[in-house]
Amino acid sequence: MPLDDLVAAVVDAVSLPVVAAGGLSTRDAVAHIIAAGADAVRIGTAFVATDESAAHPAYKAALIAAAGPQDTVLTTQFNEDWPDAPHRVLRTALLRAELTGNRSITPPNRDSRGDVSGMAMYAGEGVGGVNKVRGAGARTRELMAAVS
Numbered sequence: 001m002p003l004d005d006l007v008a009a010v011v012d013a014v015s016l017p018v019v020a021a022g023g024l025s026t027r028d029a030v031a032h033i034i035a036a037g038a039d040a041v042r043i044g045t046a047f048v049a050t051d052e053s054a055a056h057p058a059y060k061a062a063l064i065a066a067a068g069p070q071d072t073v074l075t076t077q078f079n080e081d082w083p084d085a086p087h088r089v090l091r092t093a094l095l096r097a098e099l100t101g102n103r104s105i106t107p108p109n110r111d112s113r114g115d116v117s118g119m120a121m122y123a124g125e126g127v128g129g130v131n132k133v134r135g136a137g138a139r140t141r142e143l144m145a146a147v148s
């Protein structure tokens, strides 16, 4: 179900503030979902690729390299102590994990050592809108720029 249809349905059904999440990575996407009735947005992937994020540089670089949702995949590969919880990751990380057998849910961070390419690189379907590592403040201002 498209996020804007979901938000519109939820806004109709509840009398609480509604926070939209999932695939929001550009100013136009944020403005669109606010116009659809969301009161706020929750953003994950776009903040992984910020200077302040503790994500491993290779994880940030892989997010920047990903062109769009086709470079992500919904999987249950990374299920150690976390069964039956589908999660979306970069396809390259999943392919590597299938070879190495890695099932840890821990994403690669700046303290990770060795080959991190098969670690859980979580990524939303808006990853194609993340084209540069930026400061978190600059990214926030950019994302909110079209919200009046």
Ligand SMILES: Cc1cc2nc3c(=O)[nH]c(=O)nc-3n(C[C@H](O)[C@H](O)[C@H](O)COP(=O)(O)O)c2cc1C
Residues within 6 Å of the ligand: 021, 022, 023, 024, 042, 043, 044, 045, 046, 048, 107, 122, 123, 124, 125, 126
């Ligand atoms: C690195 C990373 C780790 C996450 N860990 C969790 C988690 O442990 N539990 C959870 O419910 N959501 C988790 N999320 C999902 C976020 O809370 C958020 O809902 C989601 O990232 C929003 O979609 P977006 O990434 O397309 O912006 C994670 C997301 C990322 C990018």
